[in-house]
Amino acid sequence: MCGIAGLIHKGKSSSVGSEMTAMLQALKHRGPDSTGYAVYGEPTEGDYIMRLKVAEAEDMERGRGVHKVIEDRITEVETILAEHGAVIKSKDAPREYSLRYVITHPGDAGEMAAHIEETEGVEILSMGNGLELIKDLGDASVVAAAYGLNDFQGTHGIGHTRMATESDVDIKSAHPYWAFPYNDVSVVHNGQITNYWIMRREMERKGHRFMSNCDSELLAVYTAHNLANGISLEDSLRQSIGEIDGVFTYLVATKDQLGMAKDTMAAKPLVLYESDDLIAMASEEVAIRAILPEEIDTYDPYDEEVRVWQA
Amino acid sequence: MASVSDAELKQMTQDERAKALGMTTEQLTGKSLYVEFDPEAEERFTYPWAPDVDFNKRTEIDTDDMSTTEVNSRIRELMAEGYGTIVLKNPRGKHSLGVGILSKLNLIIEGSTGYFGVGLIDGPNVRITGRVGWSCGENMMSGTILIEKNAGSTFGAAIRGGDLVCRGSVGSRTGIDQKGGTIIVGGDTGALSGFMMQRGRMVVCGNAGKNLGDSMYDGTIYVGGDIKSLGVDAVEAELTDLDKKWLTRKLTQYGLMPDKGVDHFSKVVAGKQLWNYDNLEPSEKKLIL
Numbered sequence: 001m002c003g004i005a006g007l008i009h010k011g012k013s014s015s016v017g018s019e020m021t022a023m024l025q026a027l028k029h030r031g032p033d034s035t036g037y038a039v040y041g042e043p044t045e046g047d048y049i050m051r052l053k054v055a056e057a058e059d060m061e062r063g064r065g066v067h068k069v070i071e072d073r074i075t076e077v078e079t080i081l082a083e084h085g086a087v088i089k090s091k092d093a094p095r096e097y098s099l100r101y102v103i104t105h106p107g108d109a110g111e112m113a114a115h116i117e118e119t120e121g122v123e124i125l126s127m128g129n130g131l132e133l134i135k136d137l138g139d140a141s142v143v144a145a146a147y148g149l150n151d152f153q154g155t156h157g158i159g160h161t162r163m164a165t166e167s168d169v170d171i172k173s174a175h176p177y178w179a180f181p182y183n184d185v186s187v188v189h190n191g192q193i194t195n196y197w198i199m200r201r202e203m204e205r206k207g208h209r210f211m212s213n214c215d216s217e218l219l220a221v222y223t224a225h226n227l228a229n230g231i232s233l234e235d236s237l238r239q240s241i242g243e244i245d246g247v248f249t250y251l252v253a254t255k256d257q258l259g260m261a262k263d264t265m266a267a268k269p270l271v272l273y274e275s276d277d278l279i280a281m282a283s284e285e286v287a288i289r290a291i292l293p294e295e296i297d298t299y300d301p302y303d304e305e306v307r308v309w310q311a
Numbered sequence: 312m313a314s315v316s317d318a319e320l321k322q323m324t325q326d327e328r329a330k331a332l333g334m335t336t337e338q339l340t341g342k343s344l345y346v347e348f349d350p351e352a353e354e355r356f357t358y359p360w361a362p363d364v365d366f367n368k369r370t371e372i373d374t375d376d377m378s379t380t381e382v383n384s385r386i387r388e389l390m391a392e393g394y395g396t397i398v399l400k401n402p403r404g405k406h407s408l409g410v411g412i413l414s415k416l417n418l419i420i421e422g423s424t425g426y427f428g429v430g431l432i433d434g435p436n437v438r439i440t441g442r443v444g445w446s447c448g449e450n451m452m453s454g455t456i457l458i459e460k461n462a463g464s465t466f467g468a469a470i471r472g473g474d475l476v477c478r479g480s481v482g483s484r485t486g487i488d489q490k491g492g493t494i495i496v497g498g499d500t501g502a503l504s505g506f507m508m509q510r511g512r513m514v515v516c517g518n519a520g521k522n523l524g525d526s527m528y529d530g531t532i533y534v535g536g537d538i539k540s541l542g543v544d545a546v547e548a549e550l551t552d553l554d555k556k557w558l559t560r561k562l563t564q565y566g567l568m569p570d571k572g573v574d575h576f577s578k579v580v581a582g583k584q585l586w587n588y589d590n591l592e593p594s595e596k597k598l599i600l
Contacts, residue, residue: 266464266483266502269445285444285463286404286425293403295422298442299461300482302520303502 002163002190003027005282006251008156008258008309013042017152023287024140024159030283031163034174035143036135038186038253039157043130047089048103051125055097056170057137070096076119084112094147110181123172123211128184130255135174155311156258158251160188166215173214179224180209184255187223189216190283191248191268199244219250237261237306259308266303273298279309361414364395375401382408390416409437429456448475457565464501467494476565483520486513489530497567505532514558516567524579532579533558535569546582554578
């Protein structure tokens with residue numbers, strides 16, 4: 001059934017990492033297979049933050065050879081970065097198969113990203129000036145500890161706890177999805193898209209790439225396509241209600257915005273809390289209460305409701 | 312069926328053959344199963360095994376560090392000790408609090424609950440000072456649930472009796488499969504409210520979303536505000552004096568009586584044009600007739 005959560009602080013940074021961990025841990029029962037975060041720090045103009053994976057978590061159990069494969073893939077990625085004139089300012093590896101680079105890059109980052117993904121087994125999870133997209137197997141406490149997320153300061157974020165239904169338990173099928181190659185845009189989704197293949201083929205004809213068979217990835221690609229064509233986030237969300245079939249509630253975050261859309265049947269849950277300085281939303285109220293224990297007013301958005309908030 | 316020979320069947324009309332085979336092609340005319348409001352009717356009963364609780368004996372449970380199972384077990388223990396008024400503190404959106412209570416009790420929940428709150432109850436009076444998640448009061452048989460703030464979707468799904476009242480607004484599919492009792496919403500309700508409603512009454516003081524009363528079999532929905540659209544086989548009916556009397560009594564009882572009275576309420580009932588479930592399916596007709 002999956003759980004989704006989002007929060008946005010207006011005009012200030014906060015402990016978004018630990019807040020998101022508390023919310024996602026409260027939603028663990030909705031999806032114990034994997035947990036993902038897309039959190040937004042202060043934008044670093046000129047620098048790109050790139051998160052990528054060079055293997056799946058399950059690959060690590062396939063013997064010693066995997067370490068050499070990973071090493072080769074990392075070397076290949078860094079060679080491509082150099083070819084495109086990118087300079088690596090810092091490099092971290094929270095897990096052997098999961099890397100974070102801060103790079104400066106003068107040219108077309110989308111072209112470079114596409115080149116990097118030509119390397120077998122390599123997927124860029126996110127790229128942008130403020131976005132940090134982390135997803136891995138396990139619950140929120142496991143993922144937060146492995147990636148040091150509880151110290152993360154930022155303005156907003158979205159997250160997901162996944163119960164795998166239509167595709168595998170692996171990182172490539174976990175949420176959030178980055179709206180490749182659109183900087184700083186990420187998507188989480190709870191639901192099922194019934195015209196997935198029709199829409200996917202349409203998007204593929206338009207040149208977009210899909211890295212998984214998870215229907216939620218379509219929403220990221222669809223959003224990226226609309227944004228690249230000058231459609232505002234709010235209009236894209238509204239348009240999706242007519243063009244995407246199925247039952248869905250999904251959240252989209254950009255560098256400075258957080259949006260939500262609910263399908264025409266209002267079949268998938270979302271509870272909303274709004275105050276002057278904080279907006280929080282989740283599949284269940286228990287997640288909002290994890291960061292706001294005091295008595296607050298919350299409500300369920302109705303069918304076809306679309307909202308966008310500014311950081 | 313064995314007593315009817317093939318030769319006899321051949322001599323019969325289609326209707327006679329269907330009846331002889333134990334089936335009917337009768338088109339139901341829409342006779343209502345609905346029981347009219349009776350001010351004198353008995354509304355409560357208690358199970359013989361119900362604990363003898365004293366409403367003046369009051370206690371509190373701080374649920375903050377307890378699981379739902381622990382809270383619900385503790386409620387039962389306290390009822391067995393004769394406590395008739397139990398206050399739950401710090402529920403913080405926990406699911407399934409107070410479910411399955413089958414006897415009289417004053418249950419006060421100070422805060423908000425998650426999914427399936429106080430479902431499957433038969434008798435208690437429940438007051439929740441916060442908000443409730445999806446499916447609050449699902450399948451309740453009797454008693455009252457009063458929610459001070461908003462409620463999630465499928466509010467009062469399949470309730471059979473009692474009063475389920477939300478002073479705020481509720482989500483979608485309110486009263487889906489309602490089989491009796493009363494649902495009252497002080498604010499608005501979402502899409503497909505009253506979907507497949509079978510009996511009982513629903514009152515929405517605010518606006519109702521699209522497809523109100525879709526595929527309802529019976530029952531009555533009253534709406535004080537705008538109705539976005541009616542669902543399949545839901546029709547507007549005349550608001551009678553008895554309706555007004557009942558609405559006035561119920562809304563006054565819960566402090567939700569509008570200043571302008573109840574004359575402006577719309578009444579929605581089943582058109583009963585979908586009542587053909589006792590007919591033969593086309594494939595059955597081919598097979599038998």
